[in-house]
Amino acid sequence: MTSILGSLNAYFGSVPDRIRPWRWSILGSILVISAAMLWGLMTRMEIDATIDSWFSDGDPVIEALDDFRRQFGSDDGLFLVYEAKDGDVFSPASLAATRALVARFENPELRLDPDYELLDHIKRVQAITNTRIQINRDDTLYSELLIPIDIPTDAASLDAIKARANNAQNLKLFMYSENYRYGAISIQTNFGTIPKAGTQQLALADSSSTDFGLDGDDSLLADDLVFDSAVDDAVAPAIVEFEDTDTTAYVAFSQAINKVIYAPEFSDHFTFYPVGSTALVDLTIDTMVQAGLLLLLMIVIVIGLLWTLFHSASAVIWSVLAIVISNLWVVGGAVWLGYSVSQMVSLTVMLVLAVGIADCVHVMSTYLYYRRKDYDHESAMRTSYSKVGVPILLTSITTMAGMMALTINAMSQFQFFGIVSALGVGMAFLFTVYFLPILMDLWHPQIHPKTPKTRTGFVRIITAPMRLLSWANKASGLKWLLSAVWLQPLLDKIPNFVAKRPVTISAIFLVVFIATLMGMTKVRIDTNLVELFKDDTPLAKAYTIVDKEMMGTGSMEVMIKMGQSDALTDPEVLKAIEALQTTLETKYGDYVLRTYSLADLVKDTNRIMFDDRPELAIIPDDQQAVNQLLFLFNNANPKDRSALVSDDYSQTHISVGLKNVGSYEYSLFFDDMKKDIDDAFGGLEVKYPELNANVTGTMAMIMRLSDQLSVQQFKSLAFALLIISAIMVVTLGSVQAGLLSIIPNLIPATLTFGIMGWFGVPLDTDTLMIAPVIIGIAVDDTIHFITHYRMAMVEHRDMNRALKSAISEVGQAVTFTTLILGCGFFMLTFSDYLGLAKMGGFGALAIFVALLCDLLLLPALIMIFKPRFGQKDIIEINTDVKEGVS
């Protein structure tokens, strides 16, 4: 292993000289490809922030939802809650405004305007003003609008309307709140139910073509297939596949909706609170934009810190350029390959930034270290690459392995994120090794910078922002803090400090480690959508109102497939459904706000049929009677019927309105509910052996996704740790050394999770994402430290000298990368989106803790366990020598 590492050192040392003759062609090629990548990003980038994008095609969760959508249409709509400013959604003015608003949504002429074109996705708009109710008067069944076309203005008529609305089974909480202050417009869209082109009808597709304008198109006149009344059981019915919803469509749809609702005639009367996946996607996009801005800010801070560290415009500009191009290539490459980009991309960019900066800082600081020792540019390049090439390679491999570990996750988004991030890290390595030397040949950092007076105008212009930052840093004291003035003496004291009390230091870390482990046992893996947003964001407000006043934000569906036609007209089945609803409403009263099913519809129709007698709101015992009640309802209101039960009465669903809770509670609730569902239908299995009942729905899917994601992410993290440990053991050539180097990396992660456990901060999807980043960065620092230590030991055959050399030479670079990345991550805490803010805060904490572990714990462990890395004739650390270290 030593000889392999030696050859690699020699190779990396020769790279700057080897590529020098090719520098112009390499530079030219990189510029051309980068321009192509930039062009791709600007013209072809598609953002996919939909929930479906998290699942692979064919995932059972998506299949179940598609199954539901095929039968009952899209459940992916907008629940537009409005608050009447006059305090009563049933006041004449509110009713008139609601009716006008519904008409505006449904107005086909408005959709001809490009700004409102996307309103064409609306399939159905339901509000109190267009709801029909069945009324039995003088033996005549009226299917009347709840709110007459001529809206009454007298109090008595308005009270009568309220009474009628309250009498109907499913309006309260769905369309208005108990106190009449809030109302809701349910906008059903075709999102998720747009059939894929070409999948509609095999041979029938021939004339599905709309290209009818062509003269002499004989295909129009071709013979058609004819209906043959013979039944062909052998042929499975073709299944309609749906197109994935494009996020831009959601966003444009949302903008069109906003344009309608924020027109003065509506916004003067109502305050709106949109809820549903359309509103969520809108917010996700906002979050991505904000994350982008924070990333930019992070880059500015990194630039400032790099400037403070190197006092060299070239060092700053070339480092940033190498990293920007790495990101450009990897994201641009994905875009050119036709992948759409999700919110995860910001994390990839951040990771590549982190790892790339660390790579460049190590090269630059080593280069400057040797320039200060009066090496000329070329020798300094050779030496620094031979010193840092191997550690950079190792850090890149371990980080890439960590990222690739994410691909064991079943979620396609995570697999994509893992692969793209691994490629990005690899790209950052390649650019640091093969591109940075070319740039540094063109313009390299000066050890004794020229005085400002001698700078050319061009350089002055380029460095002006740097000098401004430098001035700001100096004025704020940051310059002192970040300059090496205090750092090197401090680092020099560390070996002695540790040597005097290695056991005490290790014991302190051990106690912290145990405490954090105990904290980790208390960590709750839970994602709560509302808790991810600050209280004053519109979404959080909307969720609170809908949960408190309306039917709840977490709607889900219990899909019931009987496997037999007409099974749902069987009173026994309807009574089982009714019993299940009662169980759900009573047993889970804390979550369930409302349920609605075919059983309610039958009871309601029966009551109406028998002169509105409340005691007859029951399911008749006679199947024929049930059948005919459904026939009656279907006749009057086929859309509502088909939204609730399939045409052959073999499939139905129970809609369950839930309060928003975290994914953890949801998953517990789902598990319990599954048992209740099984119990409810258990008695029917003999009669209906193919009976199948399951929970589905978009919101349910989001919550299940979050829960699954967190658990899978946790597994990936464990797997990443395992792989990284294995790589460390192999590359360090010693099991003991490999394990030793892993310990300081466990603490930052366990500390973060431990603190979350102790303080009751739930570990959500976003927070979990910091784990691979933390491990990646922490391990990088350790690898730099330990490879340097190992090389120094091979050179000096003396543990003390090796330790001192490692701490003084690598310590500075490691401290700077920590400062740069820690401050960068800390910027994210300013995000409105708490998922990102927590990620920033805990990420920064972990990065700083990793530094403490590398500078204090790792030397202490080395002193205690004295790993030899397979070397012989080593002078070990002993009490006498310890004194000598100082």
Added chain:
Amino acid sequence: MNFLKILAAVTTSALLATTACADEARDLMEQVDDNSRMTSESAFIKMQLSTCKFSVADGKIRCTEKPRIKVLETAQMNTGPDKKDSKSIAIVLEPAAERGIGMLSYIYDDSDKDNETWLYLSALGKVKRMASGNSNDEDSESTSLFGSEITTEDRETGKLDDYTYSILQKGDYQGRPVAIVQQVPIPKRAAVSDYAKTISWIDTERLITLKAQMYDKNDKAVKRMQVSQVEEINGVWMARSLTVMNLVTNRLTNMSMDAISFDVAIDEAFLSQRALTDAAFREKHLDVLRAQTQ
């Protein structure tokens, strides 16, 4: 419900109209409408509605499951001044669970007079008059015909002004001279229509629709209608079999007329509520009609 009118309307076009227009396409559609009116004179029909999931195999469209079959008997006559009003009754014979369900409809030509429909649910022993309550409430929803894939919109008559027509092509289709007519609803109509466009294959000699395809707002075919067994009955061309395929749900309904008679003698007293509730009365009259059926 006026069943002959329904039948005629469905077999002639998805949407028909009566008002005049100079345009060739419009003229053609008006002739088709006139033809359909001839089929709605005193008639008695026994029809079967078969609904199933379907697929295409061996060049044929076939049910992939046992179809749900409803058998109905309908009688209809034109009444009132100029015979412009009509009365009709439909009685469900099968399936057993729906046997005896009856629907009686009085359609008035006078737009100031509300149409009347009574529904009899045999299992509950109840007759209910169905009414759309609010005056000036025109937003009627498209209803399916006895739970089939055929909707009220598919069988709607009149309102020719609600559409614009154009002839896309002329030629021979299945050995018949046809004009392929595109009809697009005007915006007001589009708001309540399930379809953004309908293309109909009109037999220009027999004045019936041989095929129609309906499109949604995304210009995707969502439904197709085809006829077969076209026959001349009492001097009027009509199809005895009609299949409506829902291309989204892959379900179809085939409506076949097992027995059809025009110009039968129908006692107007039969087209009353008594026929719904009084089984003996109903059977007596039906027997008379069945005896006249070809």
